[in-house]
Amino acid sequence: MTTPHPHQPTNDARRKLAKPTLAMLPRIADSLSFLYLDLVRIQQDDTGVRAEVATARGQETVYLPTAALSCVLLGPGTSITARALTTFARHGTTVLVTGSGGVRCYAATLPDSLSTTWLERQARTWSNDTQRTAVATAMYEKRFGTGTAPAGTSLAQLRGMEGQRVKAHYRLLAQQHRIGRFRRTYDPAAWDSQDPVNLTLSAANTCLYGIVHAAILALGCSPALGFVHSGNQQAFIYDIADLYKAQLTIPLAFSLHASTNPEAAARRSFRDGLRLFRLLPRIVADIQDLLAPDTQHTTPDLDEELVDLWDPVTGPIPGGTNHASSTGAPT
Template identity: 35%
Template sequence: MAQILPPLKPIPIKDRLSVLYVEKGHLDVLDGAFVVVDKTGVRTHIPVGGVACLMLEPGTRVSHAACALAGRVGTLLVWIGEAGVRLYSAGQPGGARADRLLYQAKLALDPDLRLMVVRSMYAMRFGEAPPQRRSVEQLRGIEGARVREMYKRIATKYGVEWKARNYDTKAWDAGDLPNRCLSAATSCLYGVTEAAVLAAGYAPAVGFIHTGKPLSFV
């Protein structure tokens, strides 16, 4: 029997909606497209392949057909916490494309290119060019010192008693209130950032300023 419809091909990332959040519904496939069915039975269609990343919040169920369709059209499925503050799992990053991963690896493995990226990230974070003739390790140390000073300055501005950045991941209650608040906010930011890195087709573990950890790039 002749095929009626042409085979599905991934839509270029630049032509897609970047991210769509799905909450409290059943993600399935109907008439060859994604459909979200809520508890009342109302169906909301999502253009097949028209979204780069579907963020699946708590209360969302996903059918096998939806996972298979996402793989074919290059839509990343990411299982997240409420409002994206946690990332639990992800499908195939980058829509099965390797070009961005290879580019990221090339930049990370070449010492000169890596330093160039680190300097660009420094300038983006602090709004000024980094000092000349500094290694990655030296820039990492300078960045850490500036961030610690930033904590002090912001604490003074808002009247918060600040001693130092000090926390123990295994003893949450041992930290003071400012450190616990900062740790909670950082954890939320990590979840959102990791989802963005995966949706863009890059690897969270391949970092530039930091290396050797699962979230070095985050």
């Protein structure tokens, strides 16, 4: 049996050094956008999480910046070990299982959320019809621009205004790129037969949904409690993603109409555009502004919190404390 050199760390020591602390992890607003992987094996070693990629030159290893990724999309042919998946969850990285090219989301992990503050605020607002209507209206107004919708406009009228706005946007971009008449269609069963603009738009929207999903989970909100959309586990994701499509994914799709590989081009161009758009901090700020419009907010840091206890009279009280002295001994 060999004895390790006194200055050489053991496997246990390397694992402890590699394990992140809360202070080491970046805020969601500072994270990178997303990473799409397919036909790889992802596993954890003593150094970090690595992807084993089979290339013409043989097997190659690529280490992944797990602590700086907000979202990882796992495409077909991907396998991942339990240890690697645990590391993603510990870093707060959302892992989505998708179809080819990141199209359609089949499953997603839920990283640990350190606070339920925003989830409780979301649930209270969602369950009150008056407040839910106010948030839905504010979402439409964010798309139109402040002051565009007259006061007292109903949700049905706002839906009609939104439909006309999107149609006009499609028509303008089609004219600019000399495409001719364009009609938005999405048929997962006939994915490869779509025209390049629809194909690019669907691929870019899937990436956008993944990033929005990651930001929602990082705040501790529920992706299912939507205000405009309803009846789907991703309803709130669709709500928030719709705020940015007209500025991000729709113009991108038309600009790539002549691409020979529109799906791959969409992911690369979308990622580059996010650096300029600074989407993650904007998503966080928009969600906070929608759920608490009259409150000043800061981007949440990863601060460790104990679980509180609920009391119907006083509200939340500190957990991790023996309350026997305040309740008295049982009779």
